[in-house]
Amino acid sequence: GEDVEQSLFLSVREGDSSVINCTYTDSSSTYLYWYKQEPGAGLQLLTYIFSNMDMKQDQRLTVLLNKKDKHLSLRIADTQTGDSAIYFCAESGRDDKIIFGKGTRLHILP
Amino acid sequence: NAGVTQTPKFQVLKTGQSMTLQCAQDMNHNSMYWYRQDPGMGLRLIYYSASEGTTDKGEVPNGYNVSRLNKREFSLRLESAAPSQTSVYFCASSEEGRQFSSYNSPLHFGNGTRLTVT
Numbered sequence: 596g597e598d599v600e601q602s603l604f605l606s607v608r609e610g611d612s613s614v615i616n617c618t619y620t621d622s623s624s625t626y627l628y629w630y631k632q633e634p635g636a637g638l639q640l641l642t643y644i645f646s647n648m649d650m651k652q653d654q655r656l657t658v659l660l661n662k663k664d665k666h667l668s669l670r671i672a673d674t675q676t677g678d679s680a681i682y683f684c685a686e687s688g689r690d691d692k693i694i695f696g697k698g699t700r701l702h703i704l705p
Numbered sequence: 706n707a708g709v710t711q712t713p714k715f716q717v718l719k720t721g722q723s724m725t726l727q728c729a730q731d732m733n734h735n736s737m738y739w740y741r742q743d744p745g746m747g748l749r750l751i752y753y754s755a756s757e758g759t760t761d762k763g764e765v766p767n768g769y770n771v772s773r774l775n776k777r778e779f780s781l782r783l784e785s786a787a788p789s790q791t792s793v794y795f796c797a798s799s800e801e802g803r804q805f806s807s808y809n810s811p812l813h814f815g816n817g818t819r820l821t822v823t
Contacts, residue, residue: 603745628811637709637795637814638748683748685812692763693799693812697747 599696601684606702613671615699617684620665624686627660629669632681632698641682642669671701679703707731711796711815718786718822726781726818728796736799737779738763738812739771741792748795754779786822794818 601617619627625646630638644651644658644667651658657670671678681698709730718724730737738753740763750763754773768790770782779798783790797812 626811630812630814635816637797637816638812639814640811643811687810692750692753695748697745 599684599686599694601682601696601699603697604700604702606704607674608704609674609676611674613669613674613678613701615669615671615682615684615701617667617669617696618665619667619684619686619694621686621694622662622665626687627658627667628685628687628693629656629658630683630685630695632683634680638683674701674703676703709796709798709813709815711794711818713818714816715819716821718783718820720787720822722786723782723784724786725783726794726796726820727778728780728815729778730796730798730813731777732798732800732813733776734798734800734813735776736801736810737773738797738799739769739779739781740795740797741765742795742817743792751781751794786820788822790820791822792820794820 599619607613628643629641631641632638642653644660649660655672659668681700683698684696685693712727735756739751740748742748749765752771754760757776760771772780795817796815799810799812801810
Protein backbone atom coordinates (compact mmCIF):
# COMPACT_ATOMS: atom_id res chain seq x y z
CA GLY A 596 0.00 0.00 0.00
CA GLU A 597 0.92 3.63 -0.03
CA ASP A 598 3.25 4.84 2.70
CA VAL A 599 5.24 7.96 3.50
CA GLU A 600 8.15 7.66 5.92
CA GLN A 601 10.08 10.38 7.68
CA SER A 602 12.24 10.54 10.79
CA LEU A 603 10.43 11.77 13.89
CA PHE A 604 12.96 14.26 15.31
CA LEU A 605 15.67 16.63 14.12
CA SER A 606 17.76 19.07 16.19
CA VAL A 607 19.62 21.90 14.47
CA ARG A 608 21.58 24.89 15.75
CA GLU A 609 20.17 28.32 15.01
CA GLY A 610 21.76 29.66 11.82
CA ASP A 611 22.60 26.23 10.42
CA SER A 612 20.69 24.50 7.60
CA SER A 613 18.00 21.95 8.42
CA VAL A 614 17.42 19.01 6.10
CA ILE A 615 14.27 16.96 6.58
CA ASN A 616 14.03 13.75 4.57
CA CYS A 617 11.08 11.72 3.38
CA THR A 618 10.55 8.57 1.35
CA TYR A 619 7.33 7.56 -0.36
CA THR A 620 6.11 4.46 -2.14
CA ASP A 621 3.59 5.55 -4.76
CA SER A 622 5.49 6.07 -8.00
CA SER A 623 2.38 7.55 -9.61
CA SER A 624 2.32 10.51 -7.19
CA THR A 625 1.87 13.72 -9.14
CA TYR A 626 2.52 16.30 -6.45
CA LEU A 627 4.55 16.11 -3.27
CA TYR A 628 3.97 18.54 -0.45
CA TRP A 629 5.59 19.88 2.68
CA TYR A 630 3.32 21.13 5.43
CA LYS A 631 4.32 22.94 8.64
CA GLN A 632 2.42 22.62 11.92
CA GLU A 633 3.12 25.10 14.71
CA PRO A 634 1.97 24.34 18.29
CA GLY A 635 -1.79 24.51 18.71
CA ALA A 636 -2.43 25.14 15.02
CA GLY A 637 -3.46 23.25 11.94
CA LEU A 638 -1.17 22.25 9.10
CA GLN A 639 -0.11 24.99 6.75
CA LEU A 640 1.11 24.33 3.22
CA LEU A 641 4.77 25.33 3.04
CA THR A 642 5.73 24.33 -0.47
CA TYR A 643 5.14 21.65 -3.08
CA ILE A 644 6.87 20.13 -6.08
CA PHE A 645 5.51 18.61 -9.25
CA SER A 646 6.79 15.12 -9.94
CA ASN A 647 8.52 16.06 -13.20
CA MET A 648 10.77 18.53 -11.37
CA ASP A 649 13.87 17.63 -9.38
CA MET A 650 14.34 20.87 -7.48
CA LYS A 651 12.33 23.85 -6.36
CA GLN A 652 13.63 26.87 -4.46
CA ASP A 653 11.49 29.36 -2.56
CA GLN A 654 13.45 31.88 -0.49
CA ARG A 655 15.05 29.90 2.37
CA LEU A 656 13.37 26.65 1.32
CA THR A 657 14.79 24.17 -1.17
CA VAL A 658 12.91 21.00 -2.13
CA LEU A 659 14.82 18.18 -3.78
CA LEU A 660 13.07 15.25 -5.43
CA ASN A 661 14.76 12.01 -6.47
CA LYS A 662 11.98 10.23 -8.28
CA LYS A 663 14.05 7.12 -9.00
CA ASP A 664 14.64 6.55 -5.26
CA LYS A 665 11.27 8.04 -4.26
CA HIS A 666 13.08 10.42 -1.91
CA LEU A 667 12.02 13.96 -1.08
CA SER A 668 13.90 16.45 1.09
CA LEU A 669 13.24 19.90 2.48
CA ARG A 670 16.21 22.14 3.23
CA ILE A 671 15.70 25.24 5.38
CA ALA A 672 18.64 27.63 5.12
CA ASP A 673 19.68 29.82 8.07
CA THR A 674 17.30 28.08 10.49
CA GLN A 675 15.55 30.45 12.91
CA THR A 676 13.67 29.85 16.16
CA GLY A 677 10.44 30.52 14.29
CA ASP A 678 11.14 27.42 12.19
CA SER A 679 10.57 25.22 15.23
CA ALA A 680 7.54 23.10 14.28
CA ILE A 681 6.46 19.70 13.00
CA TYR A 682 7.02 19.22 9.26
CA PHE A 683 4.87 16.78 7.32
CA CYS A 684 5.73 15.27 3.98
CA ALA A 685 2.73 14.27 1.86
CA GLU A 686 2.09 12.75 -1.55
CA SER A 687 -0.92 12.88 -3.81
CA GLY A 688 -1.64 9.17 -3.97
CA ARG A 689 -4.14 6.95 -5.66
CA ASP A 690 -7.84 7.02 -4.74
CA ASP A 691 -7.96 10.81 -4.71
CA LYS A 692 -6.35 11.17 -1.30
CA ILE A 693 -3.26 12.86 0.07
CA ILE A 694 -1.08 10.54 2.16
CA PHE A 695 0.86 12.06 5.04
CA GLY A 696 3.99 10.98 6.85
CA LYS A 697 4.00 10.99 10.66
CA GLY A 698 5.83 14.31 10.80
CA THR A 699 9.36 15.42 11.79
CA ARG A 700 9.64 17.61 14.89
CA LEU A 701 12.32 20.24 14.25
CA HIS A 702 14.00 21.50 17.42
CA ILE A 703 16.24 24.58 17.24
CA LEU A 704 19.26 24.72 19.54
CA PRO A 705 20.52 28.17 20.62
CA ASN B 706 -11.20 35.53 4.30
CA ALA B 707 -11.36 32.99 7.15
CA GLY B 708 -10.35 29.82 5.23
CA VAL B 709 -11.40 26.72 7.19
CA THR B 710 -13.20 27.34 10.48
CA GLN B 711 -13.76 24.63 13.08
CA THR B 712 -15.89 24.75 16.21
CA PRO B 713 -15.51 24.15 19.06
CA LYS B 714 -11.78 24.55 19.77
CA PHE B 715 -11.91 22.38 22.89
CA GLN B 716 -14.40 19.83 24.21
CA VAL B 717 -14.55 17.38 27.09
CA LEU B 718 -17.08 14.55 26.91
CA LYS B 719 -18.00 11.68 29.16
CA THR B 720 -17.99 8.17 27.69
CA GLY B 721 -21.26 7.54 25.86
CA GLN B 722 -22.10 11.19 25.20
CA SER B 723 -22.61 12.43 21.68
CA MET B 724 -21.46 15.57 19.93
CA THR B 725 -21.00 17.14 16.51
CA LEU B 726 -17.86 18.90 15.34
CA GLN B 727 -18.59 21.67 12.88
CA CYS B 728 -16.48 22.75 9.92
CA ALA B 729 -17.03 25.43 7.31
CA GLN B 730 -14.88 26.74 4.47
CA ASP B 731 -15.27 29.93 2.47
CA MET B 732 -12.93 29.12 -0.42
CA ASN B 733 -15.60 27.51 -2.63
CA HIS B 734 -13.72 24.21 -2.43
CA ASN B 735 -15.37 21.05 -3.69
CA SER B 736 -13.72 18.54 -1.37
CA MET B 737 -13.65 18.38 2.42
CA TYR B 738 -11.99 16.01 4.86
CA TRP B 739 -11.88 15.03 8.53
CA TYR B 740 -8.59 13.85 10.05
CA ARG B 741 -7.56 12.89 13.54
CA GLN B 742 -4.05 13.47 14.86
CA ASP B 743 -2.61 11.30 17.61
CA PRO B 744 0.94 11.23 19.01
CA GLY B 745 3.17 8.89 17.01
CA MET B 746 0.36 8.17 14.51
CA GLY B 747 0.48 11.27 12.36
CA LEU B 748 -2.70 12.23 10.54
CA ARG B 749 -5.32 9.62 9.80
CA LEU B 750 -8.25 10.23 7.47
CA ILE B 751 -11.64 9.53 9.05
CA TYR B 752 -14.06 10.51 6.27
CA TYR B 753 -13.99 12.70 3.23
CA SER B 754 -16.40 14.28 0.81
CA ALA B 755 -15.13 14.62 -2.74
CA SER B 756 -18.02 16.86 -3.69
CA GLU B 757 -21.31 18.14 -2.32
CA GLY B 758 -23.69 15.24 -1.81
CA THR B 759 -21.05 12.51 -1.52
CA THR B 760 -19.15 11.09 1.44
CA ASP B 761 -16.68 8.22 1.70
CA LYS B 762 -14.90 6.36 4.47
CA GLY B 763 -11.25 6.99 5.10
CA GLU B 764 -8.74 4.98 7.09
CA VAL B 765 -10.46 5.07 10.53
CA PRO B 766 -14.24 5.64 10.11
CA ASN B 767 -15.55 3.43 12.93
CA GLY B 768 -17.43 5.34 15.62
CA TYR B 769 -18.00 8.41 13.42
CA ASN B 770 -20.58 9.73 10.99
CA VAL B 771 -20.41 12.73 8.69
CA SER B 772 -22.78 15.06 6.90
CA ARG B 773 -21.93 17.26 3.95
CA LEU B 774 -24.64 19.80 4.67
CA ASN B 775 -23.86 21.99 1.64
CA LYS B 776 -20.75 22.98 -0.29
CA ARG B 777 -19.41 25.02 2.64
CA GLU B 778 -20.08 22.76 5.60
CA PHE B 779 -18.94 19.28 6.61
CA SER B 780 -19.74 18.02 10.10
CA LEU B 781 -18.38 15.07 12.06
CA ARG B 782 -20.58 13.32 14.62
CA LEU B 783 -19.61 11.04 17.48
CA GLU B 784 -22.76 9.14 18.47
CA SER B 785 -21.36 7.49 21.59
CA ALA B 786 -17.94 8.83 22.52
CA ALA B 787 -15.23 6.47 23.75
CA PRO B 788 -11.87 7.27 25.42
CA SER B 789 -10.13 5.96 22.26
CA GLN B 790 -11.62 8.94 20.44
CA THR B 791 -9.60 11.38 22.55
CA SER B 792 -7.63 13.19 19.87
CA VAL B 793 -7.15 16.41 17.95
CA TYR B 794 -9.53 16.60 15.01
CA PHE B 795 -8.74 18.58 11.88
CA CYS B 796 -11.05 19.56 9.09
CA ALA B 797 -9.52 20.33 5.70
CA SER B 798 -10.68 21.30 2.25
CA SER B 799 -9.25 21.24 -1.25
CA GLU B 800 -10.36 22.63 -4.56
CA GLU B 801 -10.67 19.17 -6.07
CA GLY B 802 -10.57 15.73 -4.54
CA ARG B 803 -9.26 14.02 -7.60
CA GLN B 804 -5.52 14.21 -8.07
CA PHE B 805 -5.49 14.76 -11.79
CA SER B 806 -2.07 14.45 -13.34
CA SER B 807 -1.80 18.14 -14.08
CA TYR B 808 -3.79 19.51 -11.16
CA ASN B 809 -2.34 20.80 -7.93
CA SER B 810 -4.94 20.62 -5.17
CA PRO B 811 -3.32 20.92 -1.75
CA LEU B 812 -5.26 20.70 1.48
CA HIS B 813 -6.15 23.74 3.58
CA PHE B 814 -6.59 22.98 7.28
CA GLY B 815 -8.58 24.44 10.14
CA ASN B 816 -6.95 24.98 13.53
CA GLY B 817 -8.35 21.83 15.06
CA THR B 818 -10.68 20.68 17.84
CA ARG B 819 -9.02 19.16 20.89
CA LEU B 820 -11.41 16.48 22.21
CA THR B 821 -11.01 14.62 25.49
CA VAL B 822 -13.29 11.70 26.37
CA THR B 823 -13.22 10.63 30.02
